[in-house]
Amino acid sequence: MSFIPYLTKIEKIVQECNDTKTFWVEYSNSFNPGQFVEISVLGYGEAPISIAGGYENGIMLSIRAAGNVTKKLHNMKEGDVVGIRGPFGKPWPVNDVMGENLLMIAGGIGLAPLRPCIMHAIENRNDYGEVLLLYGARSPVQMLYRREYEEWRKSIDMDIIVDRGDESWKGKIGLVTELMDEVDFKGYAFVCGPPVMMKFVSMKLLEMGFDKSKIFLSLERNMKCGMGICGHCAIAGKYVCLDGPVFSLEDAMTMLEKPVELEGVL
Amino acid sequence: MQPKKIGKDALAALFDRIKDEYEVYAPAGREFFERVTSFHEVELSRRATAKNIFFPPEQSLFKFRRMEGGYDIKMDGMKRKVALFGARACDTHAINMMDRYMMGDIEDEYYANIRKNCIIVGITCNEPFKSCFCTYFGNFEPCFYDIWLTDIGEHYIIEAGSRAGENIINSIQCEDASREDMEMKMKVIERAKEKMSIPSKKFDASAFSERYHSNIWHEIMERCICCGKCNFACPTCHCFDVFDTINLDGSGERKRKWDSCHFYDYARTSAENFRKERISRVKYRVYDKFVFSMERYGMQACVGCGRCYDVCPAEIDLREIIEVMA
């Protein structure tokens, strides 16, 4: 493992929504659902980005323009050179869930790290019981992977809610926790989204009777190395880059320094 | 190898012998080890932090240059033979901790390149500084060394802790240390240990955990201005930031530099600042030294050197914190 990125090409870019693009990047290292890479633009820096999927030549990365590196990436073209390191981190425990029901709850860009898990469940559909995806987006135009929903729905259940609708939106309006009110579900839950969303979703899952050891959250932290050296991603001495980003709610709740996402969760 | 002794005026010869083979770094007037080329520059009575030798305040990770169809990347960082001259026992314990951070399951090449080719020539502390409390953690004796010196008056006891150290000692003029000399060494050590002012209570990491929400943290937080000086002075603080620089021709460099968990931006991301509150940052440093390091590395990250207190504008003394917490 090193700080030297592997130089490779952006093969394809698709505009997902107003602030997010998906990049198909040539890369041969294999990965597990939930892992992330560090993507570099030399001269601008590096950013940790979840692997949103694999394709024959590499990996898909869905990137929101948030700052220095990500904005630069949004200005790049197909064929441009980027650097990749990784994959890093602990994946979603997809094998532990075999034979059980799986509820996936995503908020905003949080759908990206769950996408490989969705693909895995679809490809191995018979290994799982019920599979349900609940997705909350800020507005209809901010939903990721819209072109894929129809295909997903052939194998798994999916429900969507948006904070604010628009003229064309005929679906539900509200918070993702409202979708949870409508379902009766037992089994495992995988959650990824903004900090406040993870807090309210965790509370709701506990209310619904989910076991703390069967709820998994993907946490985001400042990361400067991805290898457990720079210290930035630590929560109570656990390195999110090595020990996470996926943690069980049980483990996260017993951390002395309680993750901000779980403030108020009992 | 049997302990030897050398006359005080022979130390320059030892220095020269080492200088022939190694780049020598020593306390020489500042808070950190510095490159020295002559024994006269060495201030053996001074205590300095040595982490900058393995882990510089700012360092190049690699350089890049645009070329047809991509970039040319060159890693900076060569293997170098380095000697620390005049390290203290606390430095050896601190290096031991740093080795766990930087050369554990994943090896930091830049650190390892220097660390693995480094010898340590250390010296016993006859006179503790007012901030020292290493004996509290049992760190008065070094945990490893190549050569160790102890000032017993007219002479230094000189001991080898490795084959490299042995070879160097064999190549200079010295005589066997007598039983009396070694007794004198023990006396020097006992005297120094007694002078140290350490917390009165036995250390208890679990008491720290129990008092995580204690009000005392508010008092400490009120005093701490989050300047990060303690982190920079600390021989086991290892956090860094990574950033790029770019030149007009498109070439540039990826670098890292020391960072501090006290800084407001330390845990900031595009989604949230995870340690926005000052108290969370103040606590983090202390728990990372005493509790989290124990859980992860089986070792306390604080060696009791007191350097953080020396530099702290708010005079925050870990001994006081231990006294109320433990």
Ligand SMILES: Cc1cc2nc3c(=O)[nH]c(=O)nc-3n(C[C@H](O)[C@H](O)[C@H](O)COP(=O)(O)OP(=O)(O)OC[C@H]3O[C@@H](n4cnc5c(N)ncnc54)[C@H](O)[C@@H]3O)c2cc1C
């Ligand atoms: C494990 C993991 C997986 C992730 N996966 C994804 C993913 O799949 N897709 C995705 O889009 N994102 C993902 N992220 C988030 C992504 O890493 C960040 O958005 C990215 O690092 C931002 O980098 P940047 O250089 O573009 O922004 P930066 O320049 O670092 O800035 C980010 C934001 O913070 C602000 N900011 C930062 N530093 C300062 C400062 N010093 N002063 C003032 N403001 C500041 C900026 O203004 C900006 O709004 C993930 C993060 C982690 C940890």
Ligand code: SF4
């Ligand atoms: S040196 Fe003192 S004031 Fe500065 S960050 Fe450290 S404890 Fe706080």
Ligand code: SF4
């Ligand atoms: S925390 Fe303070 S006393 Fe402990 S090792 Fe660091 S500088 Fe020395």
Ligand code: FES
């Ligand atoms: S990102 Fe550097 S320690 Fe986790």
